[in-house]
Amino acid sequence: ADIPGPLGDSAISILESLPSINLLNGVNASTIVENAKHVVDSALKPRIPEWSPEESLAERVIGAMWLYLMTYRLADEEKFDETPIWYVMDELGSAMRHSDDANFRISPFLFMPEGKLASAISYTILWPICDVHTGEECTRDFLFGIGEDKQRSARLTAWFHTPEKYFIQEFRKYQEQLQSTSICPAEEAPSTKSVRPSDGRPLRVFTDIPQVEEFLTRPEFVLTTDPKDADIIWAGMQIDSELKSSLGLTDQQYMNQFPFEACLVMKHHLADTIHR
Numbered sequence: 001a002d003i004p005g006p007l008g009d010s011a012i013s014i015l016e017s018l019p020s021i022n023l024l025n026g027v028n029a030s031t032i033v034e035n036a037k038h039v040v041d042s043a044l045k046p047r048i049p050e051w052s053p054e055e056s057l058a059e060r061v062i063g064a065m066w067l068y069l070m071t072y073r074l075a076d077e078e079k080f081d082e083t084p085i086w087y088v089m090d091e092l093g094s095a096m097r098h099s100d101d102a103n104f105r106i107s108p109f110l111f112m113p114e115g116k117l118a119s120a121i122s123y124t125i126l127w128p129i130c131d132v133h134t135g136e137e138c139t140r141d142f143l144f145g146i147g148e149d150k151q152r153s154a155r156l157t158a159w160f161h162t163p164e165k166y167f168i169q170e171f172r173k174y175q176e177q178l179q180s181t182s183i184c185p186a187e188e189a190p191s192t193k194s195v196r197p198s199d200g201r202p203l204r205v206f207t208d209i210p211q212v213e214e215f216l217t218r219p220e221f222v223l224t225t226d227p228k229d230a231d232i233i234w235a236g237m238q239i240d241s242e243l244k245s246s247l248g249l250t251d252q253q254y255m256n257q258f259p260f261e262a263c264l265v266m267k268h269h270l271a272d273t274i275h276r
Contacts, residue, residue: 044160099139206230
């Protein structure tokens with residue numbers, strides 16, 4: 001007799017091969033189809049920290065803590081004052097396992113008895129989202145609110161061994177998407193023009209960097225203290241859309257930054273980059 005081959009490389013393809021099945025690894029089939037799940041979370045092998053006998057206790061703790069770290073951000077009126085907070089829940093919260101069909105949810109909560117952040121006391125609130133029976137395990141969704149449109153299966157790699165085939169398939173899909181939307185480059189190179197003013201005047205430069213102020217001495221340039229009147233802005237501070245609007249800057253001015261550059265070159269924007 002013929003030996004049947006694999007039913008599919010993903011949860012969706014398996015359900016397509018077995019349309020009459022109701023549950024797959026304990027997860028309702030309709031839930032998998034509705035959420036377009038590629039990987040069934042409950043079938044993944046957990047990622048357990050590994051260490052060598054030479055590692056100290058402190059090194060082992062640092063290596064294992066990433067599986068338990070939680071995070072939230074404190075937002076003030078000023079965007080630059082957002083502070084990422086990392087924390088670890090107690091034994092009960094940290095012991096809760098992940099499930100794509102969780103029966104509990106958790107959320108950080110700040111109690112401010114004096115109405116000020118300085119008096120805040122932090123808690124983690126835990127509540128059931130369905131009827132829970134005696135002896136039933138309490139679980140939570142590590143990626144609550146994140147579906148496959150936000151690469152849920154890939155994000156699960158932080159806690160589980162996501163199958164390599166998933167990443168290969170997603171990479172191929174992304175390649176096909178890029179090829180279908182790629183634009184043929186123009187045959188002729190775009191023309192360039194000099195930034196020198198036609199009237200021969202020196203270029204006005206605004207900068208907040210002392211070294212530029214000290215060593216920019218060529219006659220083709222002159223320093224200005226008003227960024228709105230500058231031809232060139234060479235700044236160390238982050239220039240975003242809000243700052244450009246408040247200072248009256250335009251796209252005709254030359255700047256030493258490109259959009260969202262801070263996400264790559266400024267360390268304190270790392271948390272914001274990860275969340276986005």
